[in-house]
Amino acid sequence: MNATRKWILHRVSAVILVPLFAWFYFSLISLSEKNYQEAIYFFENPLFKILIIALFFIGFFHAKISLYEIFEDYIHDQKIKDVANLLASILSIVLLITILTLLIYRI
């Protein structure tokens, strides 16, 4: 991905994440004082699933680009930088696949 496209996608994902994150924190704060039975209505709502998938996908995408920039600034050894970027990618992909699996098969 070239630097300009990355820069633009970083900004676009940031703008999309603003309402998603606001909604998500609002939900979490109210969920934190509800018990399991009350939470079922929440988690099993199709809209919740769609929004949560969007939040995690765009969130990890945004984080991946940001982490790349941060590693670029603070890690000077190219090999360590490559390993750090690889680890960040693996973590994002593993978490995203797990979330998709959970939402499709368990929730």
Added chain:
Amino acid sequence: MTDNQNPISPHLQIYRWHISSLLSITHRITGIVNLLALILMFFWLLAFSLGESNYELFLLAINSFFGKFILIGFTWSMSFHIFSGIRHLVWDMGYGFEIKTANISGVLVILSSLVATIIFWLLGRGLI
């Protein structure tokens, strides 16, 4: 991702603190904290999918003093990153670079992030 010709950022410890540099590094730190928050949310979903007893255990942890501290901290981190991010977007469009404007917008970011955190908790808990 092969291009390693990008410029390297200045070293923080050499410079005197200004609101601009303070907000710049806080923006990065809160960004990383938000990633940790996203990972915690992953465990929230995981706990729910593991059934009632696991979810109740997770709720117990979240509602403990330490859990509340973390959750409020994450809320502030998210609010700060959003407001600071908006400030960055305005800069990207080419506005607000004057030193005075940048200082005022910096203070506004800090204040609004604190107010937003309080509003989030009051709204989320159904108090207003």
